[in-house]
Structures are given as C-alpha cells and as structure tokens.
Amino acid sequence: MPKTLHIVSFDVPSPPDYGGAIDVYYKLKALNELGVEIILHCFEYGRKPSAELEKLCQKIYTYKRDNSRQKLFNFMPFIVVSRSNEKLLENLLSDDAPILFEGLHCCYFLNSEKLKNRTRVVRTHNVEHDYYRHLAAAESSIFKRFYFEMEAGKLASFEVELSGATALAAISPADTSHFASRNENTLLVPAFHPNTEVSIKPGRGKYCLYHGSLSIGENNKAALWLINEVFNELDVPLVIAGNNPSPELKNAIKQHKHISLKNDVSTQEIYTLLQDAQVNVLPTFQTTGIKLKLLAALFSGRHCVVNKQMVENTGLESLCRIAGSAAEMKKLVIEAFSQPFDLGEISARKAILEKDFSNKANAEKLLGLF
Numbered sequence: 001m002p003k004t005l006h007i008v009s010f011d012v013p014s015p016p017d018y019g020g021a022i023d024v025y026y027k028l029k030a031l032n033e034l035g036v037e038i039i040l041h042c043f044e045y046g047r048k049p050s051a052e053l054e055k056l057c058q059k060i061y062t063y064k065r066d067n068s069r070q071k072l073f074n075f076m077p078f079i080v081v082s083r084s085n086e087k088l089l090e091n092l093l094s095d096d097a098p099i100l101f102e103g104l105h106c107c108y109f110l111n112s113e114k115l116k117n118r119t120r121v122v123r124t125h126n127v128e129h130d131y132y133r134h135l136a137a138a139e140s141s142i143f144k145r146f147y148f149e150m151e152a153g154k155l156a157s158f159e160v161e162l163s164g165a166t167a168l169a170a171i172s173p174a175d176t177s178h179f180a181s182r183n184e185n186t187l188l189v190p191a192f193h194p195n196t197e198v199s200i201k202p203g204r205g206k207y208c209l210y211h212g213s214l215s216i217g218e219n220n221k222a223a224l225w226l227i228n229e230v231f232n233e234l235d236v237p238l239v240i241a242g243n244n245p246s247p248e249l250k251n252a253i254k255q256h257k258h259i260s261l262k263n264d265v266s267t268q269e270i271y272t273l274l275q276d277a278q279v280n281v282l283p284t285f286q287t288t289g290i291k292l293k294l295l296a297a298l299f300s301g302r303h304c305v306v307n308k309q310m311v312e313n314t315g316l317e318s319l320c321r322i323a324g325s326a327a328e329m330k331k332l333v334i335e336a337f338s339q340p341f342d343l344g345e346i347s348a349r350k351a352i353l354e355k356d357f358s359n360k361a362n363a364e365k366l367l368g369l370f
Contacts, residue, residue: 002119002370004037004058004097008088010079010105012047012062016194017267018213019292020125023171024102025053026192027123030363032056041091043083043106061091072147077104077154079128084108089115098370100169104128104155104162111164121369122162123169123189127178129156134286138217167369174287174313189366190315191292192359195299198350204340205278205302207237208333211270212293215244222283227252229326230281231259236337238281241265241273274301279336283307283329294320295357298349303336305329315356319349 009024016025028038037058044062063085074081089109098119101107110120129152136148162168162182169189170176180186210226212219223240231238241262253261280297287309297304304320311320321336323329
C-alpha cells in the first residue's frame with residue numbers, strides 16, 4: 001500500500017453534492033481511514049476546499065482552469081486542455097509518489113515524459129464520449145449541442161491516451177468491459193458514496209420521488225418525461241427535487257396538482273426525501289457509468305422503479321423494479337405505491353450493497369493497483 005498518494009481531481013470535491021464530487025470525496029475519506037497520506041490537486045472554478053476536505057488531506061493544491069475560448073478550437077478535448085496547468089506537473093514532480101488521475105478530464109499530463117517512471121492510475125467515471133453525445137441529444141440550445149457533439153468526437157480520439165496508464169479503475173461492469181480494450185490492466189472499482197449501511201425507514205411513504213441536479217439537460221429531460229408520460233394520468237403524488245429547474249420544467253409541474261417541486265434543497269434534505277418516499281422513480285436516457293442517485297435510493301429508500309438504462313450492467317438489477325416503457329413504469333409505480341417494503345427486500349439489498357459497494361473494501365481494491 002502506498003504511504004503517500006497524489007490525487008488529481010477535475011473539481012474541488014467539497015461539498016460532495018453531485019455525482020463526480022461524491023465519488024472523489026468519499027474515496028478520499030476511505031483512503032484516509034486506511035492511513036494513506038493524500039496530496040490533493042484540484043481544478044478550482046467557484047468551489048473552495050472545505051475544512052472537512054483539508055482534514056482528509058496532507059496537502060491541497062488548487063489550480064485555475066483556463067476556460068478561454070481559443071481552447072475550444074484545440075484538437076484536444078476542452079475538458080482536458082483547459083486543465084493543462086504547468087504548475088500541476090511541477091507539483092507532481094516534487095516527489096516520486098504514485099498518482100491517481102480522476103477522470104479523462106485530468107489526463108493532460110498522463111503520458112508526460114517526465115512522469116514515465118511513476119505509477120499512474122486513472123479512475124474512469126464514464127465513457128466520456130458516450131456521455132457527451134447523450135448530453136448533446138438532451139440539449140435544446142443549438143450552440144451547446146454543437147459543443148457537446150464536437151467534444152464527444154475529441155474525447156473518443158483522446159481515449160487512446162489511457163493505454164499509457166499503469167492501470168485503470170472503472171466505475172461499472174459495462175465501463176470495465178469498454179476500457180479493457182484500451183488498457184488490459186483495468187479493474188472494476190465501484191462508486192464511492194456516503195452510505196455505510198442500508199438504512200430504510202419502516203412503514204409506508206405518501207409520495208413518489210425523482211431527484212437530481214435539474215440544471216443538467218439529461219435530468220431535466222427525465223423529469224419532463226415522468227410528468228408527461230408516466231404521472232400524467234396517475235393519481236399518485238410525485239415530488240421532483242433538485243436545484244436550478246428550467247422554466248419549462250416549472251411550467252410543466254404547475255399543470256398538475258399532484259406533482260410538486262422541491263427547489264434549492266440541501267444534501268441532507270434530499271436524504272430525508274429519499275427515506276420518506278414510498279417509491280423512488282429514476283429514469284435515465286444514458287447508460288454510461290453508474291448513477292450515484294440510484295445508490296442513494298437503494299441504501300436509503302423503499303421501492304425503486306427504474307428504466308433499463310438506469311440499471312443495465314450495474315449489478316443492481318435484482319434490487320429494482322425495471323420498466324421497459326412508460327406504460328410499464330406506470331404499472332410498476334401503482335403496484336409499488338400500495339405495497340409495504342418487506343424485510344426480505346431489505347436483506348437482499350444488504351447482501352449486495354454492503355458487500356459490493358463497501359467504501360473500505362473498494363479503497364483496498366483501488367490501492368492494489370498501486
């Protein structure tokens with residue numbers, strides 16, 4: 001096990017309030033608890049390291065992203081070339097400790113000649129070019145759609161750089177299969193998250209819940225789909241929770257008395273909503289990575305009704321009710337809303353989640369790559 005580890009993060013991972021930040025933050029926490037001294041390098045654009053984050057790390061360096069427009073015309077992906085700060089390379093060269101690069105975003109210096117003798121592991125959060133193509137498909141702005149399409153092409157080409165890494169730590173079974181074609185030393189290391197044990201409230205809830213960052217086009221699209229295709233004819237209350245909802249989404253919610261919006265909610269409020277819901281309804285239109293909102297719902301909530309894209313190739317299929325269409329999702333929501341969540345279902349969740357998604361076990365697995 002390495003005594004000291006450099007971790008290069010695409011963002012300041014505190015507060016851990018969205019998917020990528022959650023994975024990085026709780027990975028840092030698990031590694032710290034195993035005695036690893038962490039030197040954290042973050043690209044900072046609006047978020048500052050918290051006191052809690054500083055406690056987990058021996059040292060924290062922050063760097064500004066160069067978001068100038070000319071970077072958009074570089075042959076490299078914008079998310080990569082905007083993180084090409086030479087000060088990062090200088091700080092990585094201050095010792096010979098191994099390096100963990102968080103996401104393709106941080107891999108500008110992965111194959112630098114100056115780092116060729118270092119152990120360099122990349123944590124892959126998504127098949128990024130697939131993710132960006134899905135973002136393009138969900139985007140209404142012509143400019144943003146063009147940017148996402150252009151970025152997807154660059155990311156697909158840049159992915160070859162991963163062959164130079166010592167190893168890759170993929171986040172889902174499907175991603176593990178994909179990245180093994182780039183680097184044969186690819187290991188599945190499931191997502192890190194804030195849950196230590198399955199904690200489901202007894203009794204029944206009085207509403208269904210969809211939650212997510214509503215400023216993201218994909219989540220906005222999923223929420224609108226639920227309103228227009230699933231809950232449009234259901235007499236079942238739906239709560240949609242998340243920050244920065246679009247005017248279109250707000251207007252759609254106003255058309256239905258049984259659908260309500262919880263805006264500007266804290267992480268703790270989200271977990272309260274998860275635990276109090278009778279059904280967590282989670283559709284997605286992307287199959288990349290693993291959705292941490294699904295893990296949160298499974299650890300803390302009662303019934304989970306999802307579509308195939310949300311759960312396919314995650315190892316969590318047996319814990320969810322899976323719909324193949326809007327009509328089927330309606331049927332499953334009605335069934336789940338009237339059924340208590342029994343002890344057998346809780347036991348099934350514990351058997352999978354507390355084994356395969358243990359932060360301590362997965363931190364140990366990750367360290368094995370070094």
